[in-house]
Amino acid sequence: MPCSNKDAAARPAWGQELFRRLAAGADALLDNARAHCVIQARARGLPRPVQSIHAALADPAGLRRTTRAGRAAGFFGRTAVHPAQLPTPREVRAARELVARLRRSADAGRGALATADGDFVDAAVVRRATSLLALADRFGTDPTLMGEDA
DSSP states (O other): OOOOHHHHHHSOOOHHHHHHHHTOOHHHHHHHHHHHHHHHHHHTTOOOOOBOOOOOTTOHHHHHHHHHHHHHHTOOSBOOSSGGGSOOHHHHHHHHHHHHHHHHHHHTTOOOEEOTTSOEEOHHHHHHHHHHHHHHHHHTOOHHHHOTTO
């Protein structure tokens, strides 16, 4: 039995059909839900939630863009579905160097540190670097094992 447009409009829509009907992209529609997840987790004293996957494996620029946006929105990290989505050896090395420099600075009686670019290193930067290193150590994302600058 054929459906009229009126019947189709009355049915609930999910996923891509919902986005098509609303003439909006998934990211725009999901921003509210994502913010709600972060706010609710933090309001309950829970750790920051992990951001969902970026399924477009052939879109590393989109992965970087949406991961930065997720971090800015309060997410901790991202669920990876492919090794190419893990921190690069360069990022792991940079985090190791930053933590080592901070330790040397503290040992010398200086609590503050600035990067070569002149950026101030605060507690949040150190927490992000040590978190990245903990994950790299746990899951084997080590520059000496992964090849150069992958």
